[in-house]
Amino acid sequence: MINTQQSIGVFDSGYGGLTVFKSIVNKLPDYNYIYLGDNGRAPYGDRSFDTIYQYTLECVEWLFAQNCPLVILACNTASAKALRSIQQNILPNKYPGYRVLGVIRPTAEIVGDFTKSNVVGVMGTRGTVNSESYLMEIDHFFPNVKVVQQSCPMWVPLIENNEHLEPGADYFVKEYVAELLAKDAHIDCIILACTHYPLLIPKIKEFLPNGIDLLGQDDIVADSLVSYLERHPEIAGQLGKAAIRAFYTSGDPRAFDASASIFFGETVNSNRVDLKL
Template structure:
């Protein structure tokens, strides 16, 4: 069904936030080739049902496999929460049992035990990720003593994509949700940014978080987890090309993607339009 030649690492997101994951991975593993796919035409996924997110994510993974990727990272918390398990258990055995699809929730859960002293952790994420309970499940498996409190931030991703991350309006909404989270549990000493857009709000976030509370963006931890995964899975690692290049694909207009990607990457990118439906 698919080519068995070595190929790039695929990174998928419903929008642009996965570019923060791509950036973190490329900083840590610059030698590999990458292919980034943004389903920007159908973003955001945060408010969509489990079934719709699964179908959309499945189409994106198939596209990346079809374009030569042997490994795909779901650089999207909503897709990781709502689609990853189904794709791993239902689809991969049928498509190609040698290929892999990995998410970004598990790598964050794996390190959280080392990043909190009080064992009270906060989560800021899209309403869909909060409702999925995925972070609670993963963290409870590894660290049952940790208490996780989550707050949905419905507007944050849209604010970032509109280029308004440093505006007074953004600051108002950031403060509102952080205050809500700390009212839920004043003993929180670490906050997971459970949406890949949120690192771009960091200037505002650090202003409203009390001293001593650690902010945890995901890029660095996902990258470290991927390095460890490839070290343990040498046969998969041997199927990855090493040229240090990156291709960008979008389901939206190429011009719009290039313009918005600059907010995340601070560089001009060449992008190609693809259809998933």
């Protein structure tokens, strides 16, 4: 066991979850955290359902083994394709008392507060879009809201190569935004359904008409976690508050640290972990 104090685990297939982690730390700075990026097997977006589920479960179980009774899947693909099965099939039988939360439901719960036209756009990876998870979750909370989706396969590579704010990114940002808006002229709110995408917000706004709200998930998920811990003191009471933050990756720590600092906004020093359980 790497950490002996109970921590909040934060997981992503790569770097994007660090935008959520950064916001969580800003709002809940006293808690202990372990961040795990499965960079050695990223990206998850185009992998099969079964593969994503298996990889996500391995990462969740690794975090459980590091004394994390609460794990946040700060990854839309993992939340779409693995969260429900883990919550319903794994936790009750194998890990009673442990909790795993995702990023899709917190976003779906509040999107109705941002749309007046009742037409919402969703921009995400192919895996997230094809899962139709946002259509189902938003319909659950706001059945009168129409959801229009657009996959953006080039955005994550642009961000991970630190080219997202360069002029060369303009073509792909403009193209995907235009394709989404062409599907319905009444879209007045767009969900950025990938935790990488907050880094693209300045560029996306250049190509958005006035009057369209742009929702990143970083603050939404962090606010949802604050509320969750207030409503579940039995979970919050288990967690250490020594402000310990540890970073792990299944890839090359040096490469992870170089890119992670862009997403997290601070210097990151990670350790490599073998996820084969």
